[in-house]
Amino acid sequence: MSEWTDIIQAATVHDPISGAINTPIQLSSTFDQPSFDQFGEYDYARSGNPTREAGEQAIATLEHGKYGYLFSTGMAAISSVLFTLSAGDHLVVSQHVYGGTFRVLEEILPRWGITHDFVDFADESAIEAAIKPETKALYIETPSNPILHITDIKAVVAIAKAHGLLTIADNTFMSPFLQKPLDLGVDIVVHSATKFLAGHSDILAGAVVVNDQQLADKIYFIQNAVGATLGVLDTWLLLRGIKTLGVRMSHAAHSAQEIAEHLAQHPKIVNVLYPGLATHPGHDVHLAQAKNGGAVLSFDVGSEANARRLVSALKIPAFSVSLGAVESIISYPPKMSHAELNQTELDKTGISPGLLRFSVGLEDVADLISDLDAGLATI
Numbered sequence: 001m002s003e004w005t006d007i008i009q010a011a012t013v014h015d016p017i018s019g020a021i022n023t024p025i026q027l028s029s030t031f032d033q034p035s036f037d038q039f040g041e042y043d044y045a046r047s048g049n050p051t052r053e054a055g056e057q058a059i060a061t062l063e064h065g066k067y068g069y070l071f072s073t074g075m076a077a078i079s080s081v082l083f084t085l086s087a088g089d090h091l092v093v094s095q096h097v098y099g100g101t102f103r104v105l106e107e108i109l110p111r112w113g114i115t116h117d118f119v120d121f122a123d124e125s126a127i128e129a130a131i132k133p134e135t136k137a138l139y140i141e142t143p144s145n146p147i148l149h150i151t152d153i154k155a156v157v158a159i160a161k162a163h164g165l166l167t168i169a170d171n172t173f174m175s176p177f178l179q180k181p182l183d184l185g186v187d188i189v190v191h192s193a194t195k196f197l198a199g200h201s202d203i204l205a206g207a208v209v210v211n212d213q214q215l216a217d218k219i220y221f222i223q224n225a226v227g228a229t230l231g232v233l234d235t236w237l238l239l240r241g242i243k244t245l246g247v248r249m250s251h252a253a254h255s256a257q258e259i260a261e262h263l264a265q266h267p268k269i270v271n272v273l274y275p276g277l278a279t280h281p282g283h284d285v286h287l288a289q290a291k292n293g294g295a296v297l298s299f300d301v302g303s304e305a306n307a308r309r310l311v312s313a314l315k316i317p318a319f320s321v322s323l324g325a326v327e328s329i330i331s332y333p334p335k336m337s338h339a340e341l342n343q344t345e346l347d348k349t350g351i352s353p354g355l356l357r358f359s360v361g362l363e364d365v366a367d368l369i370s371d372l373d374a375g376l377a378t379i
């Protein structure tokens with residue numbers, strides 16, 4: 001079936017009892033057991049509840065995976081995956097990972113003896129060189145936040161398989177509608193479902209999807225043991241958000257392409273980073289593994305002073321952290337999503353002082369372009 005149909009069917013799980021079209025919100029922390037010796041499918045809601053399971057099944061279906069898990073935030077999902085590692089294990093991580101992931105890798109895991117090396121994943125020999133006997137996994141994010149750095153998923157998977165390693169991919173920027181890493185051989189997909197999946201800047205949520213049962217068992221063990229699960233009200237909102245994932249992503253990506261092309265020829269813009277532009281490094285690789293360039297672009301206005309002026313002049317986008325919502329959001333990564341990085345780390349990852357990230361929403365693209373033009377005229 002087409003994935004447009006999959007999305008609606010996966011996110012619209014009817015209630016078998018009443019026939020309600022939408023998944024019931026089961027606000028119950030505990031479940032009555034049929035008898036002293038016989039326990040039912042559910043006992044305590046941290047271990048599982050029907051509403052969360054409907055959401056977990058939906059995200060698994062969309063990612064073409066067998067097992068899905070929902071967490072309270074994207075960072076809870078990512079951390080729970082990393083908590084399946086043990087002291088002595090090592091990871092090779094794309095140097096372009098999300099600031100929060102960077103923080104867990106740098107400041108928490110080393111205290112528990114889990115170490116990592118950051119590598120430019122566009123350089124396959126650098127990945128190979130960073131692999132040690134104790135390496136357990138390669139961790140990628142493509143396109144990356146905020147510079148839209150592209151990683152060749154199949155190439156990384158081939159390296160991982162040759163060394164008996166797992167591949168973990170953060171698919172937040174594409175969503176399963178535009179890119180399905182499990183189909184390309186990735187073992188574990190993680191999401192900040194706060195972004196495109198939920199899509200309305202209302203809830204925080206995270207997801208993990210896998211195909212292998214042993215991996216699924218390990219992730220479920222951590223989910224249940226650590227307990228950073230997604231609540232049922234938020235799961236319901238996530239399911240509602242997912243129903244429109246396809247139309248939202250298609251519309252926003254179309255607008256993002258138009259905005260990127262417009263800014264690329266604008267005299268005040270130093271550089272535009274958008275995987276849908278033929279000039280973007282990794283453009284061909286990206287289009288071979290994803291449907292289009294997505295709904296997020298970044299552009300450099302030359303200096304922090306110019307970025308400040310533009311942000312104050314813009315009337316439509318919200319100036320805030322986060323992305324992937326119905327409203328456009330502009331953010332300044334050095335002070336927001338990547339505030340964890342010092343100047344050397346910012347320089348190394350290509351986050352220049354004039355860089356703004358633009359998450360394109362569902363407003364009229366002509367209005368967004370005129371707003372940007374009016375703003376750019378002030379710098």
Ligand SMILES: *Cc1c(COP(=O)(O)O)cnc(C)c1O
Nearest residue numbers: 073074075098145172192194205
């Ligand atoms: C936002 C984000 C996260 C973290 O997710 P939260 O829901 O904020 O915890 C992880 N990865 C990427 C790429 C993100 O954009």
